[in-house]
Amino acid sequence: MTTPATGPRLSVPAPFRDAPWQADALRAAEAEIAVPTMLAPEERQFYYWAARDWARGEGALVDLGAFAGGSTARLAAGAAAAGHGAVIHAYDRFTAKEQTKANVLYAAGVPPFEGRDILPLAQEFLAPWAAQTRFHVGHIPDLGWPGGRIELLAVDAAKIATTTDLIAAAFLPHLIPGRSLVIQQDFLHWSQPWLPAQMWRLRDHLRPVAFARRDTVAFLCTAPITPEALEGARIAEATDMELIEDIRAIRETLPEDWDLTRRLRRTIAALRANPGERIAWKMRPAPPPGS
């Protein structure tokens, strides 16, 4: 059975409904992880909670866009605390520009270093969990997935619409229905309008279950991701108007108390302000209304 083109507001199932990743004890445990990250505090807590309290070791934990290992460390520490033995896969080019190094790494106390290579740094940061961690270095669609079930898939590297389709094709078929979570870290970032559109197109397979401020929405896999589902979810060739219709449609079904209407309006405004653009770092924010 397929869901209607627009639907009523979705409810949030247990245990997500109570946002257990916001609990004081969990916050304190996550705060012990001293690996620099671009994630916001609640997002860090969600990654840690998902690996510790949601995952059961039924599949791998995959981090697409690990940077210096901050998000991977939250997954690895959560898995270690749970003791379920899941393997954590960190994907990235593991390179960084001087400005990013300064903003994220030096600002967190990493001594300045020459060059763009941050793989040695990520390996050093993730050394406490080395036995459970695998590094995949390069362009994610070229690397692909070696195979096996994926229980958590964190996506923070879908910065280009074509890459977003290729990531979906390589990783989503390995999700476990009823169990796997897809953590879309950039779902609410105005510069990646193709993400809410893609998730709307996958609504019969991935149901939104959690919102973690700033930008993360997580989805529970409810049905196998088939070749037909992937074909219907391709967004790289979608027109601006098609993306806008998809974003509006998913906006109308997201749980009301997440209060994301304004955020997704901003995404639509950015798309209108950057016609045809499908690369996040080339997008410019929309001018404020009335300016």
Ligand SMILES: C[S@@+](CC[C@H](N)C(=O)[O-])C[C@H]1O[C@@H](n2cnc3c(N)ncnc32)[C@H](O)[C@@H]1O
């Ligand atoms: C916002 S950062 C990730 C931040 C990280 N999750 C953290 O906790 O700090 C996005 C990362 O995705 C990586 N990335 C983007 N596109 C990629 C691609 N096609 N292949 C490999 N890595 C990619 C970048 O190198 C960058 O490190």
